[in-house]
Amino acid sequence: MTSAHASDTVPPAARLSKRRRALPSGLVALAFVLILPSLGVLASLFTPVDPDLGGAGLWTQFSYFQGTLVLCVGVGLLAGTMGVTAACLVTVYAFPGRGFFAIALMLPFAVPAYIAAYCYGDFLSPFGGLRSLVAAIGAPIPATALPHIRSMPGAIMILSLTVYPYVYMAMRADLIARSDSFLEAARSLGSTRLTAVLRVLLPSARPAIIGGLTLALMETAADFGVSDYFGVRTLTTGIFRTWYGLGDLSAAAQLASGLFVIAAFLLLLEELGRRARHDNPVRRTRPISRLRLSPAASLGAAFFCALPVCLGFVLPVGILLAHAIDTGATAASMDTVLTASGTTLAFAAGAATLIMGLAVLFAYAARRTTRDTSSGKAITAFIRIATLGYAIPGAVIAVGILFVSGALFAPFGLSITQGGVLVLLYAYVARFITAGYNAAHGGLTQISPLMDMASRSLGVSGSALVRAVHMPLALPALVSGAIIVMIDVSRELPATLLLRPFNVETLATSVYRLASDERLEAAAPMALALILAGLAPLLILAVSSRTRQRRAL
Numbered sequence: 001m002t003s004a005h006a007s008d009t010v011p012p013a014a015r016l017s018k019r020r021r022a023l024p025s026g027l028v029a030l031a032f033v034l035i036l037p038s039l040g041v042l043a044s045l046f047t048p049v050d051p052d053l054g055g056a057g058l059w060t061q062f063s064y065f066q067g068t069l070v071l072c073v074g075v076g077l078l079a080g081t082m083g084v085t086a087a088c089l090v091t092v093y094a095f096p097g098r099g100f101f102a103i104a105l106m107l108p109f110a111v112p113a114y115i116a117a118y119c120y121g122d123f124l125s126p127f128g129g130l131r132s133l134v135a136a137i138g139a140p141i142p143a144t145a146l147p148h149i150r151s152m153p154g155a156i157m158i159l160s161l162t163v164y165p166y167v168y169m170a171m172r173a174d175l176i177a178r179s180d181s182f183l184e185a186a187r188s189l190g191s192t193r194l195t196a197v198l199r200v201l202l203p204s205a206r207p208a209i210i211g212g213l214t215l216a217l218m219e220t221a222a223d224f225g226v227s228d229y230f231g232v233r234t235l236t237t238g239i240f241r242t243w244y245g246l247g248d249l250s251a252a253a254q255l256a257s258g259l260f261v262i263a264a265f266l267l268l269l270e271e272l273g274r275r276a277r278h279d280n281p282v283r284r285t286r287p288i289s290r291l292r293l294s295p296a297a298s299l300g301a302a303f304f305c306a307l308p309v310c311l312g313f314v315l316p317v318g319i320l321l322a323h324a325i326d327t328g329a330t331a332a333s334m335d336t337v338l339t340a341s342g343t344t345l346a347f348a349a350g351a352a353t354l355i356m357g358l359a360v361l362f363a364y365a366a367r368r369t370t371r372d373t374s375s376g377k378a379i380t381a382f383i384r385i386a387t388l389g390y391a392i393p394g395a396v397i398a399v400g401i402l403f404v405s406g407a408l409f410a411p412f413g414l415s416i417t418q419g420g421v422l423v424l425l426y427a428y429v430a431r432f433i434t435a436g437y438n439a440a441h442g443g444l445t446q447i448s449p450l451m452d453m454a455s456r457s458l459g460v461s462g463s464a465l466v467r468a469v470h471m472p473l474a475l476p477a478l479v480s481g482a483i484i485v486m487i488d489v490s491r492e493l494p495a496t497l498l499l500r501p502f503n504v505e506t507l508a509t510s511v512y513r514l515a516s517d518e519r520l521e522a523a524a525p526m527a528l529a530l531i532l533a534g535l536a537p538l539l540i541l542a543v544s545s546r547t548r549q550r551r552a553l
Contacts, residue, residue: 027365027382030358034386034430037400041260044253044403064238065258067152068221071234072262074156075163075220080213082160082308083167084202089305091175092201094290095298101305102172108312109165110534112491112508114225115527117158118515119316121229122323124149129319150230158226161312163216170212174205214266221262222393224494225512235259236395236494243498249402256399260392267391317531323524336510337525344506347421347496348486351428352436355485356478358429359436362386363444383437390434394495397427401499420501427495432488439481443474484537491530 089095090102108116123129124147148154202209224236235258243252293301362383389397401423447470455465471478493508500509507526514523 027362027379027386030361031382031386034389034433036404037397037427037430038260038388038392040400040404041253041256041396044250044257061238061255061258063233064235064255067227067233068235068259068262070152071155071159071223071227071232072217072220074152075159076213076217078156078160079164079216080167080209082164083212083216084171084209086164086305086308087168087171087175088201089301091172092290093301094292095301097302097305098290101302101309104309104313105168105305106165106538107309107535108162109169110531110538111162111313111316112225112493112530112534113159113162113219113223114229114493114515115320115511115530116162116312116316117155117226117229118511118520118523118527119319120149120154120158121515122518122520123315123319129322152230152232155226155230155232158230159220159223161308163219164308164312166216166219167209167212170208170215171205174208175201210269214269217266218263218391218393221259221266222395222494224395224497229516235262236393239395239399240494240497243399243402249399253399253403256396260396263391263393263396267388317528319520320524320528320531323521324528327521327524337529340505340507340510340526341529343504344490344508347424347428347506348489350421351425351432351489352482352485354425354429355433355436356440356482358433359440359481360478362433362437363440366441367444387434387437389430390432392431394427394431394492395498397430398495398498401427424496424499424501427499428489428492431492431495432485435484435488436481439477439484440474443477443481444470446477447473480537480540483540487533487537490533 086101086105090098090105149157222236223234224240226232227234227237228240235255238255239252239259242248242255365379366383368379405423451469455469490506491508493512496506496509497512500506505513507530511523511527511530514520514526
């Protein structure tokens with residue numbers, strides 16, 4: 001009897017305090033599980049490496065690190081210039097086709113960088129499409145005159161064409177939200193329109209530029225397909241060569257630690273940019289009035305906006321369509337495409353289910369911080385740690401899982417290959433939990449606490465409140481987050497290559513395998529499927545952006 005009613009003697013405040021202390025403990029456990037691969041990579045720095053393996057040499061490691069830095073610097077300069085300039089043109093100036101280019105400039109984001117690299121490698125090969133096209137119009141060119149795309153400059157160009165939309169979308173969203181009062185104040189002091197843009201709008205948009213550029217550089221540092229296909233020495237290619245070629249997991253993990261350091265630096269850069277963001281007291285007071293350009297300047301602006309769209313989207317998609325049409329659909333090819341698509345869909349759906357489930361838990365934990373000031377900072381910190389995965393390249397997470405599992409399971413005679421699908425799903429969750437959390441947190445943030453109070457006054461609380469009020473209101477955001485996660489999972493290449501079960505192919509790995517064997521015509525249907533999947537979030541983003549812009553007007 002005493003034990004049955006022991007809880008009744010505990011004051012309500014004490015029971016509430018106990019529940020509040022239990023939540024951070026659960027978050028600590030989840031955060032530890034999600035960052036365990038990264039901790040394993042850092043632990044590899046204290047592991048001795050076999051000196052007989054050439055991949056572990058200090059100079060070799062430095063050359064991989066140097067290649068990644070050169071690639072990031074080049075992409076940062078080129079992608080930043082393209083993204084900022086394009087955003088300023090379509091937002092501040094008026095010229096024919098401006099509305100079309102405002103949406104079209106986001107299209108290269110749907111093309112995975114490694115697919116664009118395969119297309120350009122095929123198009124500029126000695127027997128590729130460019131030489132055939134030029135010969136067809138009666139002006140043949142020698143093979144030696146073709147651009148050498150498989151090089152560091154070629155990798156910089158391809159990656160810049162596919163990641164500049166990060167900068168463009170962030171910059172354009174910031175400019176749309178700004179008031180014309182900024183430019184009017186500058187022009188009243190004697191500045192020209194161009195000077196006002198350069199000296200007023202661009203400095204005020206610095207946090208947005210840093211945020212978009214950080215995301216672009218994270219994708220660049222995590223790239224494997226472009227660097228591997230073009231023969232560029234980077235940390236990601238070094239990880240694969242050291243692990244697959246030499247079988248040295250410790251050396252591969254040490255290379256992954258260098259990639260982790262770069263990702264951590266980029267994350268710090270993004271955090272500093274976010275802190276630099278300040279409130280705009282004249283935001284949305286009056287939208288920016290666009291300046292109409294002269295005919296010559298309009299032509300130049302249209303050409304500048306059309307160039308990345310054509311090179312980053314139209315040309316790769318056109319090459320793939322041409323190969324798909326020339327090859328034709330056979331029963332064997334369609335069976336291969338359907339099998340790879342089914343596997344990709346199964347992995348993506350499973351990962352999205354797990355990720356959105358955890359994301360909702362994290363979002364509710366963040367939601368209650370407004371009512372629990374004692375543990376609010378701890379909850380926020382643990383959620384931040386748990387959702388660091390998007391900043392960590394897939395190769396780092398995959399190698400970290402291999403390294404940790406080897407240390408934990410090897411003494412028991414177990415192998416990581418016995419984990420199979422579960423291990424791969426674990427990597428996906430650790431990598432893409434950020435995207436799911438951002439969507440879930442955004443959806444729940446829009447639900448006012450006053451609605452909770454009103455529901456409780458009507459006798460609806462607990463799980464009934466979640467089912468009847470929260471989920472219907474947050475469902476659009478949760479669905480959007482699930483779609484984005486599924487697309488990210490379907491395009492992930494390094495982690496899938498390292499951790500997939502034996503003889504299992506997804507769309508991404510199938511495209512990589514076929515294109516690496518110079519069989520782009522066979523990979524074209526699967527590459528087109530990945531690109532079409534990537535267009536879904538872009539359409540959602542374009543519609544929502546246009547809606548917000550109309551409301552601002």
